Amino acid sequence: MKISFTLNGKSTEVDVAPDRRVVDLLREDLRLTGTKEGCGAGECGACTILVNGESRLSCLMLAAQLEGRCVTTIEGIGEEGRLHPVQEAFIECGAVQCGFCSPGMVISAVDLLGRDPNPGRGEIRRGLSGNLCRCTGYVKIVDAVETAARRMNAASDVKPDAGEKERVVPGAPGQGQRR
Amino acid sequence: MLEVGYSVPRFDARSKVTGEEKYAADCFPEGFAWGGVKRAGIAHAKIVGIETAPARALAGVIAVLTHQDVPGTNRQGLVHKDQPVLAAEKVRHWGDPVALVIAESRETLARALSLIRVDLEPLPGVFDAEQALRPQAPLVHESGNLLLKGEIRAGKGEDALGECEIVVEETFEVPFQEHAFIETENGVAWQEADGTICMHVSSQAPFRDRFEIAHALGIDPLKIRVSSPYLGGGFGGKDGATVQCLLALAALNSGGRPVKMSWDREESFVAGYKRHPVRMYYRLGARPDGTLHGLHCRLYWDTGPYAHLGGEVMELGMEHAGGPYRIPNTEIEGWCVYTNNPISGAMRGFGVCQVSFAFERVMDLLAKKLGMDPLALRIKNGLRRGDKNCCGVTMVHSTGIVPCLEALGRHRLWTERDEWKRSAGPFKRRGTGIAAVLNAMGYGRGLPDSAIARVELTPEGKIRVFCGVVDMGQGNSNAFLQIAGEILCQDSSCVELVHPDTGRTHPSGSSSAGRTTYTYGNALIRACEELKAKLFHRTALFLMLDEPRGLALAPGAVRHLPTNREVPLAMLGKSFPESDRVCISEYVMPVAQDVPDTGKDFSIGFPHVLFSHAAHIACVEVDELTGKVTVEKYLAVTEGGRIINPQGFEQQVHGAVGQGIGYALMERLMMKDGRILNPDFTNYILPTSLDLPDLDSIAVETVEPTGPFGMKGIGEVGINAPLPAIASAIEDAVGAAVNRAPISAACVLHALSGRERANDADGGVQR
């Protein structure tokens, strides 16, 4: 079956069994191996991608469901030669250890910040609770998302309104209101 | 600039967050086929026959192999060779492999596996270590169910308890724990035209894998090449053969095609290694002033059907059974026992995690009985340099447990604990608990803990580090580049790493035992110093100096300080043959020189002499209505010598504590007759971002003179304390003793309601 969709900004057509899992289509057929598989059952979040801007688990989606949709994988996060602020913050804050959860975690964080540009630590924790990480204990991941949010707001708030001002504190990683 | 002691962000983080990094799981070689295993699906049985014809007949099936197709001994095992690659006459646990299929696609593979019929004659199984030692117990191996009985004695042994005014006694149980790395066991293998088997595999020990494969399949080890990229987690579960022998066998039978094998999550649960469950009988005796005097313990380790690292895990646990304390008289007995449960083996904390629960709980019991402050009791008895540990080995290296406890005692979580507890909301109770732990580094006696570092100046003028020891996520690669950058004064753009590959790098042991950065790092320091000297000599030639003096390395160049002239590294790199641009150096970890006259049953591993230390405090809140325990605040104070990268240090502490909290409160493998009932993340609950607090970490920086830049490994010590600290905090909150893990809400609720637990099989709390 021929399926047409937009993949990381490029219109794409693939000839694939309609019931092929999207995670296999991406990883095996298209060799976009940044998307990981950790459980194949919707429990770990390693396979998270954005479909029409919302986070979805690619291990639970079938290829046919992509028809006409707009898919972003980790390879499509950030711009050519420039990392997304979430990726940058993950690197600086030490949010990456083995890194196998990181692509899914980054996508979930991007999705979260798209919905809520100013999440507190609790909201960040809730937003990432579908993504398992076995290495980090999550603290530095939460730090990273907090840092990224602050930077993204500082960049977009050219004229911050008074109410928002104090939340837009540019600063180095780790200088946030931790603990 | 790459400098030691500075939080250089990990250089591997970038390719990991962009998805560019290629793990073994991301390898899909041209024309590959899928390999997969038929698992027994029964815990104990005689194999009468294996019907493979229907599977073989299926279109798209390349080969179906059984034990008859295994060319070598068909035995794997790191110390005892007792584990078949493919089971022959008997099934000894649910996940035993009985047939191997190679197929064109994953769908065909699954179909072929379902077509294989194994004719089995069920045998009664045994699922508990102590029961397996009874005379009438079913035999897992004909030679008997006892893998290893060990004894460690110091001073007067058990008799000393008779001299103690105060003796406390208790029994403790700890469960299985699943490693649950997000990247499951996987790899690809193929045969080269010259017959060499090449394998790219998610493994903690590629060099040792070669010998495992060679022995099991009867292949020349030098005709096997194993490489390991970054691992998507390991934690001990990829230390030893998982897919390796199966993949090599597949590569021998795939008609030259590469074969990929990747266990799915369920298979990883069923066939992968676990942390040993242990039952521990403890008696600890003290003098009226709280001075520890005698310890007796009996420890029963359920190692599952195969030895794997069971004996060594038990050894390390026994060696730590007395904790970080001075106890002059000890008798520590251990039985490592075969059962038909899943295979237990290495996991972060390696036996120490289990005994830490017991020794810290009896310390609490003792404090209570003495009416003594639990922190003061620990400080009073804490090991100091020059003391002998519970095995009679003198602590000659940095010994930082007392400074850790003192730092904890100054922290507000400790000083303000009463206030915090009093401010619990309605229907909530709060408690705090502490734990003091240690963890040995290295292989111990009987097996040299060595590493060989190779460092090269490339023709482009870069520094290339050939790393023979795997980075499973702990960040040792970054530490290595930091060390090379520090000594050779280069920044991260000028240093690069070659991943472990038996064809390119040198044997440096496994990524395990808190040894990875210590041992390889020491070898690397020597190699870098040699390279530095070599570069100075060559620079002297270029600059026509009388002698190689007054020279210093600068980014990208060697500078002659008196004249400020420079020779670029790229020029040096292009001017000499490879043999003149490479330095190779080896390091072997020191071992105990005062080997006590005990522990004779351990062929390798006993004793150790280098330890890292930690003291933790957990502040928990218990919901009176549900029994749910929330870890509200947590502090880990860690002593591991000097710190090469503070961010990396914290990463390890956080990760270990996170896994330790899971072990304490949520991770329960539900077993029935050797079958795992919850082989998935829906029912085997790992901590999520909502389950862990903002962990705090403090470092007590001692200096370990033998360590690279004074460091010791701290990847493991942090997992030993959360269970005892949390158990202690729960006891503090609800007033009932916690002697089993994991500590479920149901058990806490029972304790709260004052009801005696009729059947304590679910573990948890006893009144």
Ligand code: FES
């Ligand atoms: S692989 Fe999709 S949620 Fe785990």
Ligand code: FES
């Ligand atoms: S960094 Fe390893 S699973 Fe998250």
